[in-house]
Amino acid sequence: MRVAVPDRSTxxxxxxxxxxxxxxxxxxxxxxxxxxxxxxxxLRLAASSGVxxxxxxxxxxxxxxxxxxIQEAARRSLRHETALSELLDWLGTIPxxxxxxxxxxxxxxxxxxxxxxxxxxxxxxxGRVAGxxxxxLSFEDSRDYRPLFRSFGINLVGFVSPTTPVDxxxxxxxxxxxxxxxxxxxxxxxxxxxxxxAVRDMVGQLKQWTALPVCLGFGVNEPRMARExxxxxxxxxxxxxxxxxxxxxxxxxxxxxxxxxxxxxAEPRQ
Amino acid sequence: MSRESAAVEKHREAPRKGSPSLPDYRGYFGExxxxxxxxxxxxxxxxxxxxxxxxxxxxxxxxxxxxMLAEYSGRPTPLYLAESLSREMGGARIWLKREDLNHTxxxxxxxxxxxxxxxxxxxxxxxxxxxxxxQHGVATATVAAKLGFSCQIYMGSEDVRRQALNVFRMKLxxxxxxxVDLGGRTLKDAISEALxxxxxxxxxxxxxxxxxxxxHPFPLMVRTFQSVIGQxxxxxxxxxxxALPEALVACVGGGSNAIGLFHPFVKDAGVRMxxxxxxxxxxxxxxxxxxxxxxxxxxxxGTRTYVLQNPDGQIxxxxxxxxxxxxxxxxxxxxxxxxxGRIVFDSVGDDEALEAFRTLSRTEGIIPALxxxxxxxxxxxxxxxxxxxxxxLVNLSGRGDxxxxxxxxxxxxxGERL
Numbered sequence: 001m002r003v004a005v006p007d008r009s010t011x012x013x014x015x016x017x018x019x020x021x022x023x024x025x026x027x028x029x030x031x032x033x034x035x036x037x038x039x040x041x042x043l044r045l046a047a048s049s050g051v052x053x054x055x056x057x058x059x060x061x062x063x064x065x066x067x068x069x070i071q072e073a074a075r076r077s078l079r080h081e082t083a084l085s086e087l088l089d090w091l092g093t094i095p096x097x098x099x100x101x102x103x104x105x106x107x108x109x110x111x112x113x114x115x116x117x118x119x120x121x122x123x124x125x126x127g128r129v130a131g132x133x134x135x136x137l138s139f140e141d142s143r144d145y146r147p148l149f150r151s152f153g154i155n156l157v158g159f160v161s162p163t164t165p166v167d168x169x170x171x172x173x174x175x176x177x178x179x180x181x182x183x184x185x186x187x188x189x190x191x192x193x194x195x196x197x198a199v200r201d202m203v204g205q206l207k208q209w210t211a212l213p214v215c216l217g218f219g220v221n222e223p224r225m226a227r228e229x230x231x232x233x234x235x236x237x238x239x240x241x242x243x244x245x246x247x248x249x250x251x252x253x254x255x256x257x258x259x260x261x262x263x264x265x266a267e268p269r270q
Numbered sequence: 271m272s273r274e275s276a277a278v279e280k281h282r283e284a285p286r287k288g289s290p291s292l293p294d295y296r297g298y299f300g301e302x303x304x305x306x307x308x309x310x311x312x313x314x315x316x317x318x319x320x321x322x323x324x325x326x327x328x329x330x331x332x333x334x335x336x337x338m339l340a341e342y343s344g345r346p347t348p349l350y351l352a353e354s355l356s357r358e359m360g361g362a363r364i365w366l367k368r369e370d371l372n373h374t375x376x377x378x379x380x381x382x383x384x385x386x387x388x389x390x391x392x393x394x395x396x397x398x399x400x401x402x403x404x405q406h407g408v409a410t411a412t413v414a415a416k417l418g419f420s421c422q423i424y425m426g427s428e429d430v431r432r433q434a435l436n437v438f439r440m441k442l443x444x445x446x447x448x449x450v451d452l453g454g455r456t457l458k459d460a461i462s463e464a465l466x467x468x469x470x471x472x473x474x475x476x477x478x479x480x481x482x483x484x485x486h487p488f489p490l491m492v493r494t495f496q497s498v499i500g501q502x503x504x505x506x507x508x509x510x511x512x513a514l515p516e517a518l519v520a521c522v523g524g525g526s527n528a529i530g531l532f533h534p535f536v537k538d539a540g541v542r543m544x545x546x547x548x549x550x551x552x553x554x555x556x557x558x559x560x561x562x563x564x565x566x567x568x569x570x571x572g573t574r575t576y577v578l579q580n581p582d583g584q585i586x587x588x589x590x591x592x593x594x595x596x597x598x599x600x601x602x603x604x605x606x607x608x609x610x611g612r613i614v615f616d617s618v619g620d621d622e623a624l625e626a627f628r629t630l631s632r633t634e635g636i637i638p639a640l641x642x643x644x645x646x647x648x649x650x651x652x653x654x655x656x657x658x659x660x661x662x663l664v665n666l667s668g669r670g671d672x673x674x675x676x677x678x679x680x681x682x683x684x685g686e687r688l
Contacts, residue, residue, distance in 0.1 A: 062458065065469070081582065084582070109583050109585070113583030138306060141296070162310070163311075164313060
């Protein structure tokens with residue numbers, strides 16, 4: 001079967017160049033919470049605010065890496081049966097200029113159930129998906145799937161955590177595509193991050209090994225913390241803090257724009 | 271040479287282990303298994319695997335393990351011929367491997383002892399565990415008390431309700447019991463919560479997973495510890511009967527009592543193996559826990575295996591009268607042997623299990639756990655189809671004291687009185 005490939009994939013909009021590109025803000029949204037019309041509105045605002053990417057969460061029944069806020073949002077979204085394949089169809093109906101570069105985040109079973117290859121084909125044909133973030137696809141198990149994602153041009157983001165030994169981190173970073181997701185704390189999403197020297201050192205180390213943006217996430221719960229992170233990391237991922245407001249568009253937009261404003265003050269740096 | 275020792279001698283040559291190459295170095299049994307967990311947990315799993323392999327090579331560790339099983343848990347457990355039950359069924363002879371006579375009342379203590387000794391060797395100070403029926407929670411709380419660990423048990427709030435006695439036992443043993451109010455409020459949700467705890471506390475905590483499930487090396491490690499069941503049973507059978515049984519029967523939740531019994535017999539081609547899943551009310555979504563009958567291959571809580579899921583890939587909730595079988599996925603090694611045609615799986619529903627619960631109590635004076643009652647029920651079906659001289663060995667994985675209140679409630683609901 002021939003796959004229709006649009007001329008311009010959203011992923012090519014802004015290739016990252018350290019020291020030149022603006023620091024990256026990556027908000028996380030749960031698709032379909034409270035409904036897809038609201039998700040679309042949030043995506044449009046994110047696109048017009050010039051974020052590096054949006055991590056679009058696809059709800060899964062058993063989110064083992066997520067804390068209570070994102071669990072609850074996933075539950076709300078699942079009430080109207082948000083599903084991966086239908087979500088791709090839906091994304092395909094949105095004009096590309098209304099979308100930021102998208103990284104779909106969910107647990108491996110949803111890709112596995114759809115079939116990784118079917119997913120890649122469909123994601124590619126919509127031209128709206130830059131990559132995927134899969135917290136429970138370990139570096140070891142991802143070996144079986146990396147070639148597939150690559151052959152379809154879907155970036156598989158690499159995770160590094162505070163427990164990752166240095167030589168392992170190096171191997172993960174080498175295989176990562178799109179960006180490197182440094183989980184700044186031990187635990188689940190929505191805890192509270194503290195920016196320790198160890199966190200700064202690890203980010204510094206990772207930056208030496210890769211030209212991809214090294215982004216810090218988990219527990220970033222206020223705009224000033226995001227800005228502080230952008231003082232040493234290439235990017236910052238904001239999840240639970242925004243998801244908490246998803247049911248109230250006014251509040252979500254206000255909070256999101258606070259993060260955008262604060263992050264704009266950060267300078268590109270080496 | 272006596273008949274018994276000749277039989278022991280004859281079978282000594284037969285290979286005693288399952289495929290030594292399984293799982294492979296990445297934790298796969300064929301296409302099943304793996305380590306589908308977050309990066310935060312991966313280094314801990316690699317460390318655990320290394321620690322387990324080195325401990326198991328160390329004869330002093332094995333000696334400590336078997337010593338504690340003998341002195342603390344009362345192993346070996348007896349092999350018992352259920353004569354009255356067999357007579358009443360009028361078919362094959364039914365034998366019970368009396369795992370219910372272990373300390374704390376089920377086979378779960380064996381794995382808890384093994385992993386707790388390993389955790390101590392690794393310098394951990396805290397144990398966490400999930401539990402369904404509460405037997406694994408009690409076993410973990412027990413070894414934590416004995417070996418001086420702090421202990422936290424995650425348990426679905428539905429299970430907390432129906433297994434109140436075990437909740438009290440865990441608290442008495444000094445453990446904290448955290449009810450989990452998510453999803454179906456049963457075992458699956460307790461595992462997710464335990465995984466979340468572990469990713470916060472992985473430095474000082476060992477996650478004492480209770481069944482042959484989850485990410486590698488848990489399926490390997492739990493099977494290794496629980497294989498003492500099958501090793502003993504095989505030896506006992508050869509001594510008593512002078513031959514191996516025609517069939518083995520075990521209930522399957524995650525599958526630790528089943529793989530523990532089956533594994534030492536895997537290469538004995540004449541021994542048929544039957545795994546019994548919970549048929550619940552009926553084999554339709556949400557009303558059962560028969561993964562092989564109603565499931566498909568998926569990835570849940572660290573492993574690739576048969577999973578109950580809806581057309582979108584969302585995990586389905588389950589139902590069984592027995593909390594220990596009430597789970598959406600099954601151990602990867604059992605999935606492998608099932609597809610290889612080595613183990614046959616079938617299911618027994620709530621009512622048939624309750625009937626067997628009462629039959630075994632009445633005929634033998636042994637009150638089985640509701641989990642084990644599923645295996646007993648299936649053995650009764652099987653016995654009727656086999657000649658009188660053949661032998662069926664059932665893993666009586668636990669005792670039923672924990673279940674009597676729930677059974678009484680159910681019988682009352684049906685308007686039945688004893």
